[in-house]
Amino acid sequence: xxxxxxxxRAFGASLAGLGAFAIIGRAxxxxxxxxxxxxxxxxxxxxxxAHWLWYDxxxxxxxxxxxxxxxxxxxxxxxxxKEADVVGQVKLGIVDMMISGSSIWGTLAPxxxxxxxxxxxxxxxxxxxxxxxxxGKVLNGIFADKIGVEVLSWxxxxxxxxxxARKPANTPEVLxxxxxxxxxxxxxxxxxxxxxxxxxxxxxxxxxxALQTGVIDGxxxxxxxxxxxxxxxxxxxxxxxxxxxxxxxxxxxxxALSKIPAETLPAFREAAxxxxxxxxxxxxxxxxxxxxxxxxxxxxxxxxxxxAFKNLVMPLWHDFAQKYPATKPVLDAIVKA
Numbered sequence: 001x002x003x004x005x006x007x008x009r010a011f012g013a014s015l016a017g018l019g020a021f022a023i024i025g026r027a028x029x030x031x032x033x034x035x036x037x038x039x040x041x042x043x044x045x046x047x048x049x050a051h052w053l054w055y056d057x058x059x060x061x062x063x064x065x066x067x068x069x070x071x072x073x074x075x076x077x078x079x080x081x082k083e084a085d086v087v088g089q090v091k092l093g094i095v096d097m098m099i100s101g102s103s104i105w106g107t108l109a110p111x112x113x114x115x116x117x118x119x120x121x122x123x124x125x126x127x128x129x130x131x132x133x134x135x136g137k138v139l140n141g142i143f144a145d146k147i148g149v150e151v152l153s154w155x156x157x158x159x160x161x162x163x164x165a166r167k168p169a170n171t172p173e174v175l176x177x178x179x180x181x182x183x184x185x186x187x188x189x190x191x192x193x194x195x196x197x198x199x200x201x202x203x204x205x206x207x208x209x210a211l212q213t214g215v216i217d218g219x220x221x222x223x224x225x226x227x228x229x230x231x232x233x234x235x236x237x238x239x240x241x242x243x244x245x246x247x248x249x250x251x252x253x254x255x256a257l258s259k260i261p262a263e264t265l266p267a268f269r270e271a272a273x274x275x276x277x278x279x280x281x282x283x284x285x286x287x288x289x290x291x292x293x294x295x296x297x298x299x300x301x302x303x304x305x306x307x308a309f310k311n312l313v314m315p316l317w318h319d320f321a322q323k324y325p326a327t328k329p330v331l332d333a334i335v336k337a
């Protein structure tokens with residue numbers, strides 16, 4: 001009897017052991033780690049920021065499509081470095097993605113500077129369809145071939161660039177000789193010079209004091225930026241020149257693209273397209289709200305003889321296309337639009 005009891009105990013122990021083995025030996029469910037991508041921006045995390053609005057929609061659309069498979073880590077306010085440095089880091093794969101104005105990419109491929117020429121587009125809304133078509137394909141090819149990165153999409157700046165100054169600047173004669181702060185980019189300088197101004201490159205952080213002390217007479221930018229910088233306190237006139245309507249550019253490096261599984265890539269691109277459509281749809285409202293607030297703060301706006309300014313600027317188009325023949329199809333597409 002004792003032997004039988006021992007056998008039963010041994011049998012039970014054996015079963016327990018087999019159960020443990022079965023549990024230990026069973027393959028544990030595998031969970032792939034999320035793919036982290038770092039996205040750099042020079043602008044603050046603000047609902048009225050063109051960069052933030054795109055990113056916020058992109059990350060929510062992406063999460064809805066792929067869950068936690070890809071994590072977008074957003075670094076605003078130049079946290080990963082100045083734009084001039086980050087463009088090279090995206091090319092090398094040190095930073096994965098970047099959202100910026102198109103101008104900075106001209107430092108690596110001067111052909112991209114075509115988008116900085118004056119009076120290419122009537123307004124930002126006119127830029128979108130052109131950049132979604134043949135002109136955008138040519139530019140995308142330049143980014144891929146000359147820089148080694150991919151343009152995910154072309155988003156909008158929140159309005160064209162106007163001149164905010166201490167006095168009106170609504171005709172070439174009135175603008176003549178006024179010292180206007182410009183982005184330190186070749187075609188910005190050339191455009192303002194052709195319009196009659198004395199272009200003065202400087203960083204945005206210096207603009208308010210320079211206006212206050214009379215070092216410059218004005219600055220050029222979109223209305224939300226003029227509002228954010230509080231330039232209305234020292235420059236009470238905005239002339240609606242709308243002289244440059246260049247886009248926001250969302251770029252991803254080739255190394256970052258290679259991290260994304262092939263089956264996930266279509267959803268990734270779809271999320272980017274949704275973010276762009278959403279951001280573009282908000283741009284006009286944000287610009288209008290900025291102008292309304294500027295007027296409440298004492299800004300006077302002035303209509304402009306845009307045709308007179310455009311006639312002065314258009315020779316730059318011809319000169320640029322001669323210097324960089326690859327941009328001629330871009331200009332041709334814009335003229336036909």
